[in-house]
Amino acid sequence: MTSFFTAAPSYCSRFGIALLLVVLADFLFYGQPVGITVLLFAILIAAAVVAVHPAAFSDSTVWLKPAALLVALLPLAENASALSVSIALAALVVFALSLSGRLRHGLTRIARQIALFWLAAPFRFVGDFIRWRSTARRFGRRRVRLAAIAVWVMPLTLGAVFLALFGAANPVIGYWLSLIDLLKLLDLIHLARIAFWLFVLAGVWAFLRPRLPRFRQRASRPNHVPAAQPATNPQVHVIEDIVFGKAAILRALIVFNVLFALQTGLDVTYLWGGVVLPDGLSYAAYAHRGAYPLVATALLAAGFVLAALRPGSETSADPVVRRLVYAWVAQNIMLVISSILRLDLYVGIYALTYWRIGAFMWMGLVAAGLALIIARIALRKSNEWLFSANLLTLSLALYGCCFINFAATIANYNVDHSLEMTGQGIPLDAWYLRSLGPGAFPALDRFFDHQDKTPAAGAVRELERVRDSDESWYRSVQNNWRAWSFRDWRLLRDLDSKGSLVLPQLSQPTAPDR
Incomplete structure (x- = not known):
């Protein structure tokens, strides 16, 4: 019963803060243009998160968290776009989880927590409300809540009567009351606005109660019941060792290096060397047909490298295989650079668009990912390290894009x-x-x-x-x-x-x- 009384004020105070944020969101956003108000509302949400987690101030480094959040919110001051809003929302999730002590270490785990947070966010308020009602009923608080509501009936009724009498006796109060148009206020309340309030309430409540969904694990088998062991077939393992073993991977890398060297040589001849193309083929067609397939080829090659050189495998320890992988990944990077040049030639002829800027960025990220694969192999890092490094690279690239006016860039070019x-x-x-x-x-x-x-x-x-x-x-x-x-x-x-x-x-x- 003590837990209910200690939790109830927390729920009530957070609900009051959530309602205040809903009112401010209505003033800032509903029927209004979007701009600096997004940054202001994000700061208000951060302040509310700090208000409901006062224990977080016991940490001496707590001020580093608002500073990092401010850096993440800076793109909103430059321009309120889908990208800058997404970055701000992700930063607010990390900030809320950090103050509540639920943030885990590592970029991979943080990215997973952000995804889980947004999966659970639409249902957080409803779940907490149902849980609060069940807790109140368990401790016999239902009648008290009804009495708490009923106790306001008499004061509010008599207060309205006295206010009406004062309005009749005092012309100033009467004038103030005449300014209140109840029908006009009712006109402001419609389904779209109510839906907006509920949407904002569900969103801000998720930040005020930052919780992640819990997935129940399957009950383990009793100790006295042995688990059924899968039947092993020695012949299957022999086939796998032959088809995907060290010898097969070594031969595959040799074949792949030869094929990629042929493609790289053709690009060097026609794109970099300026040799005349065969009859009927223009540079624009050559550039357009090759840009995207080459990026797909590089991604397929990256998947093969990750599968063939798993940390701790026999192939990853072989020096010949590692050198062939280095050469092959380097050729893949050259292919991506060639794809960028192809796209640049195509843009030079057919102008610049948003999609072509996105293609430039995508190709650059693919090249960076390939370089990180080489770093992972050379430094003997895990695939989780590789994923975290790519996630950091992507995050920095998207953060930088928030400060680039792509519309002006396209128009000027x-x-x-x-x-x-x-x-x-x-x-x-x-x-x-x-x-x-x-x-x-x-x-x-x-x-x-x-x-x-x-x-x-x-x-x-x-x-x-x-x-x-x-x-x-x-x-x-x-x-x-x-x-x-x-x-x-x-x-x-x-x-x-x-x-x-x-x-x-x-x-x-x-x-x-x-």
Whole structure:
């Protein structure tokens, strides 16, 4: 019974904090543009987590955790995007688990805990509510709760009567009461808003009660009942040793090195050496057909290396096999670099897009993963070390991407390499740049300035008018402080410095395609 009384205030206080966060989320987000408010709400959640875990301050290094969290939240100040929000959510999970003493060591275990946290988060509040009700009933608290509710009926009823009398007697109070429109308040409450409240409540409650799901293990067999041993077939082991043994792996590595050397030689000849391709084959087709299959080949090769050179196996200790693996992985890295060059040639002809930037990043991560495989073999590390190293590499890459304005990068590259600007390449797809959003405004302005000096200036007048309408809509959104971000602040400063045209605010602005 003591545990219930000690737990009840904790539940009540956390529920009160959760309701306060729901009210703040409604003020910051519902029906409002998204911007700096995401960072503010993340800081509020972190402060709430600290408030419900006061015992964590007994640790002398506790201030390192908020400092690390602040670094993880910095991308939200730059720009509130799906990537920066995902990083912030993962950091908040680690922060909450750390303060509650449930965070395990090692990147692999932490990644597993983050995944389990989000799997359990939607059901955490419902599960805790059911558990709280069952605990209250077990200790006979049901009648007390009903009495606690009923005891407020008389004071609230008489209070409402007295308030109405004061309103009739005092004109000031009467004026205040006249400002309260109950029907208007009821209009604000609809299904979408209630769903938003429940969604936020479930989310913040998971941080206030950071628990991971527990999976029950199967009951072990009694000691007196021997477990059935699988039947062994010596012939099967002999076949496995022949097909996947050291001799087979050695021969496979020799064959693979020869095949990859042939492919690398062709890339060096045609891509790096500039030798003329066979008739009917262009550099663009050569680049496009080879980029993605070569990355798939490198991933397949990485899987083979991990399977063939398992830590402690006979093949991993053989020096000849290790040298062949080093040579083969090095050739795979060359193939990935060749794939990057192929994609660069293709982009140089057919312009840049989000998908092609993603392909560049993916290829770079594959090359880094192959290099880490060599490091794992040379340093005799475990596969868990390799997974943690790749996870760290991916995390750093994604964190860095939060500070890159890819829309501006794509727009600037396509404008600078367009047929209209350089006399080479393909015509600029200006409507695609418009779909990139406000980040493409400066590049489009440079394109329009250049086109105004050419005889074909009238061809872009319609797009220029749409561009001005988009900027008017963008500025109207930025007038709301909730939409502020450091990236938008820089963009507005650049637009103002260049004297960009600002149209009057439209009654029904058309948002640019995303």
